[in-house]
Amino acid sequence: xxxxxxxxxxxxxxxxxxxxxxxxxxxxxxxxxxxxxxxxxxxxxxxxxxxxxxxxxxxxxxxxxxxxxxxxxxxxxxxxxxxxxxxxxxxxxxxxxxxxxxxxxxxxxxxxxxxxxxxxxxxxxxxxxxxxxxxxxxxxxxxxxxxxxxxxxxxxxxxxxxxxxxxxxxxxxxxxxxxxxxxxxxxxxxxxxxxxxxxxxxxxxxxxxxxxxxxxxxxxxxxxxxxxxxxxxxxxxxxxxxxxxxxxxxxxxxxxxxxxxxxxxxxxxxxxxxxxxxxxxxxxxxxxxxxxxxxxxxxxxxxxxxxx
Numbered sequence: 001x002x003x004x005x006x007x008x009x010x011x012x013x014x015x016x017x018x019x020x021x022x023x024x025x026x027x028x029x030x031x032x033x034x035x036x037x038x039x040x041x042x043x044x045x046x047x048x049x050x051x052x053x054x055x056x057x058x059x060x061x062x063x064x065x066x067x068x069x070x071x072x073x074x075x076x077x078x079x080x081x082x083x084x085x086x087x088x089x090x091x092x093x094x095x096x097x098x099x100x101x102x103x104x105x106x107x108x109x110x111x112x113x114x115x116x117x118x119x120x121x122x123x124x125x126x127x128x129x130x131x132x133x134x135x136x137x138x139x140x141x142x143x144x145x146x147x148x149x150x151x152x153x154x155x156x157x158x159x160x161x162x163x164x165x166x167x168x169x170x171x172x173x174x175x176x177x178x179x180x181x182x183x184x185x186x187x188x189x190x191x192x193x194x195x196x197x198x199x200x201x202x203x204x205x206x207x208x209x210x211x212x213x214x215x216x217x218x219x220x221x222x223x224x225x226x227x228x229x230x231x232x233x234x235x236x237x238x239x240x241x242x243x244x245x246x247x248x249x250x251x252x253x254x255x256x257x258x259x260x261x262x263x264x265x266x267x268x269x270x271x272x273x274x275x276x277x278x279x280x281x282x283x284x285x286x287x288x289x290x291x292x293x294x295x296x297x298x299x300x301x302x303x304x305x306x307x308x
Contacts, residue, residue, distance in 0.1 A: 008192030033098025067233035110180035
């Protein structure tokens, strides 16, 4: 069964291309694969497509999760499998569009069946400074320590807590992935990797637009709910920066500058991931997008769907 996939860093043009492909394909549905766009409370800051941008094309898994919930790759994968199944049953083409590589990898290739981490182990690991955690990981799982950035607090802690709690390395668990759909579909993928200067300019301009079109009010409403600051929605790019402005800690211009910098850094990480992690035979498009290139790429993807 055919499934299209359009992936790449933030602001690379995925949403516009997904809609163009859906219009060309006729009966199609765009399926969100972006971790921030699932949250109802982050319409502006996640750059969720507006009704006008959706252009009448059905969109699924956008804004369906409350910010008080901690969504994750496993839950999204279950939801996406259901949406894809329903789309195929209705003779519609599912078009996955998003930039969260972990979500896409989990859906396609399954998830490692890591058991629940012992809470005492997790608490002890998370209490360590990242330098100490990385040193401990070097002793417990040298391969992971070598692969990971020593300053990556989240990933270092995850690798360490897994090996301490289960006695097996995270890489060992990942070899036993289960639940992926890749073998049961005809995938037509495309990775967007536009020029970095073009992408950075797009990121900066979009943050300016977000600040002008409701991002500050969006964060103000989130803060009024007094949610756990460790929730994913509260850590989404733009939220901590605007929250600091609303608390009077920094001026508005500085909040914008910090949010732009965080977005550029995130786009850089996504760019690197999508350049190296997906299979090498997945097409990469390395030019900037405009109306003409979007239409050209939509035609190419449509042909891949028809022949795949």
